[in-house]
Amino acid sequence: MSKQKPNLAILGATGNVGRKFLEILEERDFPFESLKLLASEKSAGAKVKFKGKEYTVELATKNSFNGIDIVLASAGGSISKELVPHAVNAGAVVIDNSSAYRMDPDVPLVIAGVNNTDLKKHKGIIANPNCTTAQLMPPLKALHNLAGLKRVVISTYQSVSGAGKAAMDELQEQSKEHLSKGTYNSKAVNKKFAFNVVPHIDVFSEDGYTKEEIKVINESRKILDLPNLKITCTAVRVPVYICHSESVNVEFEKSVTRDEIINALKKFGDIEIIDDPKDSKYPMPIDIAGKDPVYVGRIRPDKSCPNAYNFWIVADNLRIGAALNTIKIAEIVVKDSLLLTKRS
Ligand SMILES: NC(=O)c1ccc[n+]([C@@H]2O[C@H](COP(=O)([O-])OP(=O)(O)OC[C@H]3O[C@@H](n4cnc5c(N)ncnc54)[C@H](OP(=O)(O)O)[C@@H]3O)[C@@H](O)[C@H]2O)c1
Known part of the structure; x- marks a missing residue:
């Protein structure tokens, strides 16, 4: 897939970073085809307004990622370890805010504007550094x-x-x-x-x-x-x-x-x-x-x-330390055709 609009999912959509994702996606007018909001049982069923449309938060499971091109993940390390491999298997690029994959030699750890060239080496997972x-x-x-x-x-x-x-x-x-x-x-x-x-x-x-x-x-x-x-x-x-x-x-x-x-x-x-x-x-x-x-x-x-x-x-x-950097990475992934999925 190249520059067509991606299907997005946010894993941890109701948290501090997840809510910032939504704010920054709207501010930067990030183009997307569809949006799925995922969280735990606690927030499943909650309604979230985004760009004038109401979305229902869904329980995140290993089957949540069919048809998704990009996952913006911020649900913590153990959830990322459990669910991110399923998202990548389903064809999504995951930009992960947790510490789960940051030091994995196969996973680029990227700050947009600092080491963008590392993004080309990704195999489905891109890590966002710790905010500090x-x-x-x-x-x-x-x-x-x-x-x-x-x-x-x-x-x-x-x-x-x-x-x-x-x-x-x-x-x-x-x-x-x-x-x-x-x-x-x-x-x-x-x-x-x-x-x-x-x-x-x-x-x-x-x-x-x-x-x-x-x-x-x-x-x-x-x-x-x-x-x-x-x-x-x-x-x-x-x-x-x-x-x-x-x-x-x-x-x-x-x-x-x-x-x-x-x-x-x-x-x-x-x-x-x-x-x-x-x-x-x-x-x-x-x-x-x-x-x-x-x-x-x-x-x-x-x-x-x-x-x-x-x-x-x-x-x-919450911005450069998490959501803003993640969304800047997502923009580069779309612009430079670094998605895994090739949809017609
Ligand atoms: N805050 C920062 O400055 C910052 C910066 C960089 C990276 N990070 C990293 O980003 C991640 C999230 O941080 P945060 O500050 O946004 O935390 P938070 O406010 O506690 O939010 C956690 C999110 O994860 C969801 N979640 C929890 N358990 C889950 C489960 N079993 N399945 C699916 N979703 C689940 C929560 O959903 P519910 O509403 O259902 O509980 C919520 O949406 C952490 O790994 C953190 O280290 C944070």
């Missing part, structure tokens, strides 16, 4: 092209929407309870979101890193095609609804000026600079939520290390 990795990739690629990345140190300030819709609801409930009673209950220590910062996202591994931190390290190396890049990360949850912020220290292979850095970031595309500290201008989640680019500010030399700079990077984790 995703927003790092355009600036790091631009900086690597400019002066070579020698070492990267990242500390994250991640919003609760990165943990799904339930976590956003929990932050709201916890905040209300704390303001009225001075305390609150939470389901787990690492879910004490309100009035707190939590240095624990996903589970700890034996080396003391969390899985979230390991994802940032491994996924960055894969996308940038720098398997030996020196990179480390501390991932922290903060009580913000939308937008991940990241403090990033980059040591370069060679000397660069601040102006060269700013020019390289501006020229790359999908990156905006907000960096006027005298006028208190820097990127903040409250201003960036709902926007497409990655925002960079606080660009300054690291006085403790030659050829190193500090950066503050903020982006909407």
Whole structure:
């Protein structure tokens, strides 16, 4: 099939990322022939309005994908592991937001605008990186092209929407309870979101890193095609609804000026600079939520290390970190005739 309109399915259509898929499909006027919305038993039967038409959410099963050309998947790793192979067998290209296939050598892990050429190697599955990795990739690629990345140190300030819709609801409930009673209950220590910062996202591994931190390290190396890049990360949850912020220290292979850095970031595309500290201008989640680019500010030399700079990077984790990147990939798949199905 080439540039005809695809039959689409959204797996996890009622979640944070799934609902963003719908919003962005409409914003970008993504052409499609038909649309199927899939979720668990909990939401099956629910009605969702999209582009003036009412759709009924269906229970996702292994038989849900007959006739589907593209699946936008965001139902979590275990569901992807269970259902994605059935979707590919039925002839669909799956663009998967979960961690299930990201490090599979046969699966391209792609940020649109950074490593589009990897899409040509797909065998039915294309992985979307973790949201924390995703927003790092355009600036790091631009900086690597400019002066070579020698070492990267990242500390994250991640919003609760990165943990799904339930976590956003929990932050709201916890905040209300704390303001009225001075305390609150939470389901787990690492879910004490309100009035707190939590240095624990996903589970700890034996080396003391969390899985979230390991994802940032491994996924960055894969996308940038720098398997030996020196990179480390501390991932922290903060009580913000939308937008991940990241403090990033980059040591370069060679000397660069601040102006060269700013020019390289501006020229790359999908990156905006907000960096006027005298006028208190820097990127903040409250201003960036709902926007497409990655925002960079606080660009300054690291006085403790030659050829190193500090950066503050903020982006909407539900857009570049998930739904927007997935839909940009789907657009390329259609434009470059990378679908599996050949319908007449
Ligand atoms: N949030 C982010 O910033 C972000 C960024 C990148 C990647 N991701 C990844 O995207 C995935 C979804 O994240 P999210 O934030 O959208 O989570 P979420 O808000 O919790 O939504 C989960 C979605 O999956 C559906 N689902 C759950 N169990 C299912 C089952 N057994 N069969 C079919 N559908 C099922 C849910 O349907 P019901 O309504 O029926 O429960 C819901 O639509 C995760 O893998 C996450 O790691 C998230």
